[in-house]
Amino acid sequence: MTSTNSATSATPTWPTQHDLNDLQGDVVLGMPKRTEDFIFFNIQNANAFKHSLKLLIPSITTTAQIQKLRQDISDHKRAGATGLIQCVGINIAFSNQGLKKLGIMDDLNDPSFDAGQLASAKALGDEGTTDSSGSFTPNWLSAFKSEIDGIILIAGESRASVLQGTNKVDHIFGETIREVLKVTGQVRPGKEKGHEHFGFLDGISSPAIDALTGHLPGQIVVPPGVLVCGTTGDVDIQRPAWATNGSFLVYRHFNQLVPEFKKFLEDNPLEFPAIPAKQGSELLGARLFGRWPSGAPIELAPTHDDPALAADKQRNNNFDFSQDPLDQTKCPFAAHIRKANPRADLDKFGPTALTQHMLVRQSIAFGPEVAPDEAQSHKTRQDRGLAFVCYQSNAGWANTKNFPPKTINGTAYQSGFDPIIGQNNGAPRQTDGLQPKNSNAETTLPLDFIVSKGGQYFFSPSISALQTKFSA
Numbered sequence: 001m002t003s004t005n006s007a008t009s010a011t012p013t014w015p016t017q018h019d020l021n022d023l024q025g026d027v028v029l030g031m032p033k034r035t036e037d038f039i040f041f042n043i044q045n046a047n048a049f050k051h052s053l054k055l056l057i058p059s060i061t062t063t064a065q066i067q068k069l070r071q072d073i074s075d076h077k078r079a080g081a082t083g084l085i086q087c088v089g090i091n092i093a094f095s096n097q098g099l100k101k102l103g104i105m106d107d108l109n110d111p112s113f114d115a116g117q118l119a120s121a122k123a124l125g126d127e128g129t130t131d132s133s134g135s136f137t138p139n140w141l142s143a144f145k146s147e148i149d150g151i152i153l154i155a156g157e158s159r160a161s162v163l164q165g166t167n168k169v170d171h172i173f174g175e176t177i178r179e180v181l182k183v184t185g186q187v188r189p190g191k192e193k194g195h196e197h198f199g200f201l202d203g204i205s206s207p208a209i210d211a212l213t214g215h216l217p218g219q220i221v222v223p224p225g226v227l228v229c230g231t232t233g234d235v236d237i238q239r240p241a242w243a244t245n246g247s248f249l250v251y252r253h254f255n256q257l258v259p260e261f262k263k264f265l266e267d268n269p270l271e272f273p274a275i276p277a278k279q280g281s282e283l284l285g286a287r288l289f290g291r292w293p294s295g296a297p298i299e300l301a302p303t304h305d306d307p308a309l310a311a312d313k314q315r316n317n318n319f320d321f322s323q324d325p326l327d328q329t330k331c332p333f334a335a336h337i338r339k340a341n342p343r344a345d346l347d348k349f350g351p352t353a354l355t356q357h358m359l360v361r362q363s364i365a366f367g368p369e370v371a372p373d374e375a376q377s378h379k380t381r382q383d384r385g386l387a388f389v390c391y392q393s394n395a396g397w398a399n400t401k402n403f404p405p406k407t408i409n410g411t412a413y414q415s416g417f418d419p420i421i422g423q424n425n426g427a428p429r430q431t432d433g434l435q436p437k438n439s440n441a442e443t444t445l446p447l448d449f450i451v452s453k454g455g456q457y458f459f460s461p462s463i464s465a466l467q468t469k470f471s472a
């Protein structure tokens, strides 16, 4: 039996040209960027806002436009042309509070989104204080503790392009919104391009939707519904039809303590026969992430960095931990990339155990490079970190110590915190698998290398929903 409800009539032909014009451009393909502004806003007057939004819609960047832009960029590179193609992308998303303010009372059926991120700050492990009545207040930027109705993302190849986008947005919305916070992201300079502030290449592994992105060896192929609501594979069919071609956007604002992280590596080189301490420090960093700074996966290069492997897209993602199911000699179970994407570790739980939790990341670094006085004193004095953005068809979040689930010699095994992003409300964190010679030994990490400064859960509606539900 077929249904006329678009949330349940998802067809395997997604995406049609309509879908490509309907899905906002950042969701799956990501807006190309060297810099990006995130404007967190509060709606001042719902009716006036709706009128303004109508004027902005033609400037909201679609997936079809990003597909074309990405093709142009790759043609430009292949032709050996110099300089960057000028571009500006604009997307918009709303918090649950923003939806309600606009009179949209439909239930998107996602408890995390409904409650807002502040409500889950303690469960996320963020640092904060608990008062005598037991109420928890995280040490977040005050903006994230105040009312945020939505986020506007403006990305471009240069500050000038982003500024052009920001001016357009300011001009259209005027007094109908109040800016609560603006975060400016910036790709790191020179050979650090694409590397997050600890120095590791980011954005290598991402789930693929075959009909839209194709896939490289080792890339996990997911049905579109894992990332895009109301399409094939979305496990939630209760959502309103207008949610189709929308996606949940999770924003997390992470400060990174770079000098402290580097000092931790320096002070704790892993012992390996006949390798100098410096290399032992690099190995420790690689085992925390599961990849070397170049991006080479330690599952394939367990003892030395391998920049050629890192640069080879046919190989740099082509591993699944199946050679190493109960042994952490090559890659710790809790290494950041293994926690975030356990690959074959979840095979025994069925085909959807892994794919259901996949997400696509579109983050960018913020803040300055480490200054000489910070490096010398091993102390962070200026805020820097990652403006973490990811999209998925459900906004739930995990900080689970016994994940990926392992049973060794009949006993459930706790692999401990993700040493990069796992949070224990500021207390020391236990993690396993760091030492290749004694891989099940426990290590206590004395400090958090990243500090959450807040965030929010948003919904990035389709262009058609923006036209019919959000604007007037």
Ligand code: HEM
Pocket (backbone or CB within 6 Å): 196, 197, 198, 200, 201, 202, 203, 204, 205, 206, 252, 254, 256, 289, 291, 336, 337, 338, 340, 341, 359, 361, 385, 386, 388, 420, 421, 450
């Ligand atoms: C400041 C915080 C973070 C830093 C510095 C960071 C850094 C990295 C790096 C360097 C990689 C390897 C490159 C790649 O595989 O693309 C990576 C992968 C990944 N990260 Fe993070 N990350 C952070 C936060 C997060 C958070 C909060 C999540 C959410 C769960 C997350 C999820 C992932 C995923 C899914 C992968 C890909 C794993 C794979 O498919 O192999 N990251 N991250």
